[in-house]
Amino acid sequence: MRNVVLFSLPFLLICFQLCLATNTLHFGNNISQDNSNNLVSLERKFRLGFFSLPIESGSNTENLKKYLGIWYHDLEPQTVVWVANRNNPIVDSKGVFQIAKDGNMVVADASQSYWSTNLEASSSRKRVVKLLDSGNLVLMDDDHGYLWQSFQHPTDTFLPGMKMDINLALSSWKNENDPGIGSFAFQKAQTGDPRSYRVNNQSQLYWAFDGHNSDKMFNIILDLLENSTSNSLHKYRDITIKQRSFNYDKSRLLMNSTGDIQFWRWYDIQWMNEWSRPSDVCDRHNYCGSFSSCNKNNWIPCKCLPGFRRRLSDNDHGYLGERYQGCVRKSSKQCVTAATDNNMIFIKLTNIKVGNPDQGFSSETKADCQSLCLNKCSCNAYSYKATYNDRSYFSCWIWTRQLPTLQEEQDDGRDFSILVNSSDIGNLYLLNLYFKEEYYLLLSPFNFFDLFIIYH
Known part of the structure; x- marks a missing residue:
């Protein structure tokens, strides 16, 4: 009998860790930098916690910047899709993520706040934070709707379930070791045409796409951006057009630090870049x-x-x-x-x-x-x-x-x-x-x- 118990201990330890994982953070609790109590979505698709990057490329691991972020739970290498304190990393302190006394989500340590949702102050103690299986981080008050959600405040990544509107933009990282706001931004073009998108380099137009073009892959991406990912029929005059469905599971649209807007999908053991623009110098605007x-x-x-x-x-x-x-x-x-x-x-x-x-x-x-x-x-x-x-x-x-x-x-x-x-x-x-x-x-x-x- 003892042998059976000893054989089962590793399994019990794993089970214990899994049982500790939760997708919800309540008022009075926090997530610390040791990642022992990260949030994990119900179906274990995404994880929220602190991650580290070197202060300078090639610097030693003792000199790290700490960020609160969301990444895919079970995929290697770690693929970060959202960063809270992207412009204000924690260095040489023990910061935590929690619901503050004013009801806002914050990343803070004993002396300062590194990031906040900046909502109107509230004394409610019923507010909770949830990490959804879509990758959306939401702040709720007694389950009465979303007060704030990361899907409306993206960084460089667009996920299935998000919806691009005129106020939403993807902004690139500065470089692979710095998630601060970089030079490039992807957003809807303010032309009145809902199918037109653009990449800006600072204030200059760098790349543009209009929905009239016949780029078949971008039509799939347009469905993703418009959150229209199921079969539907369109009728114009006597013409009926069928919009085909596409499997968007483990896919993402990335505005990278070099100015490329890219569509990635996960295949078995790795990410595959299925589409990237601009594709060459001629693809840059004008x-x-x-x-x-x-x-x-x-x-x-x-x-x-x-x-x-x-x-x-x-x-x-x-x-x-x-x-x-x-x-x-x-x-x-x-x-x-x-x-x-x-x-x-x-x-x-x-x-x-x-x-x-x-x-x-x-x-x-x-x-x-x-x-x-x-x-x-x-x-x-x-x-x-x-x-x-x-x-x-x-x-x-x-x-x-x-x-x-x-x-x-x-x-x-x-x-x-x-x-x-x-x-x-x-x-x-x-x-x-x-x-x-x-x-x-x-x-x-x-x-x-x-x-x-x-x-x-």
Whole structure:
């Protein structure tokens, strides 16, 4: 009998630890830095506790910064999805996480507070903290709804169950050893189009995506962002569109410290990066400037569109830092409808990806779409695609403002027709070569005239 008892002791110890794990923190209790009493969600998907990072890369383990965070409970390596005191780490003190006397969740030690939910003070002693299986940390008062939740205050990670709105943003870590707010942020674009998103680098637009694009993987991510992750049907005119379900278990959207917005999924023993943007320099917003195109396969990726020339700056350079300043029309475009100007023609480019259109219409034919453009004096280009999906009900797009950089040779691109003055095109033979991509207009940083390189 003794042997049986001794054999069972390890099992009993494990069972004892499991029984101690809880998803709820009550007023008067706390979570300490030794992680002996962390919160663990009911189905043991997520854990909340303190974790450590070196003060400097390569520094010894005795010199650590302490943070309160949430990570996946059973996945290695540790994958942190939320950090409370991201800009204010604990160093050389014994901080705890608890419900303070004013009813707020706080990370504090004996002398100072490192983080607080900053809600209106309350003397209620019925408040509890719960870690849900979704990864959401919530503050409740006697089970009467959420007073505060981490899903509305994310750091760099978006989890299934969250819902992106205009006030929500993912902000990158400074670097892999510092979860403080970094340079990059992912959020909805304030364009009025609920399907448009952007990554900002500080105050500058770094990458943009519109829901009209045909990036199939991002349509899955749009469902995640909109918290629409089940089968549904959309009907437009006589067209019924089925939105397929996707398994979002153990998946996350990450705004990383180098400016990439990434979608990760867990497979068996590791995380797999299934989608990442920007995918190359041409995918960055307006990398070559207005009225230009970018080809990632070319040594010099940028060139002007047909009928345009490079824009020169005050110092006669056609670029600014890492980016080009773009192109301008060789001859000015008068604000008269192209339908009454016989000198204006359309040039068709194929497999092109471009930013948000300024206007969208439901045109029955390409000719109808072209006519809409021709009768707008401000129209620069149009694109027609007679397909519909759950993201776009428009077949005709029109651009009336300056065109941002076009991306060439995109498998998910579309046909794109730009309006130019025929006198600005010149030799039709050269124009034919352009479409065969047998010459390039270089945007040189040197004080050269527009340079054509002809390949035979």
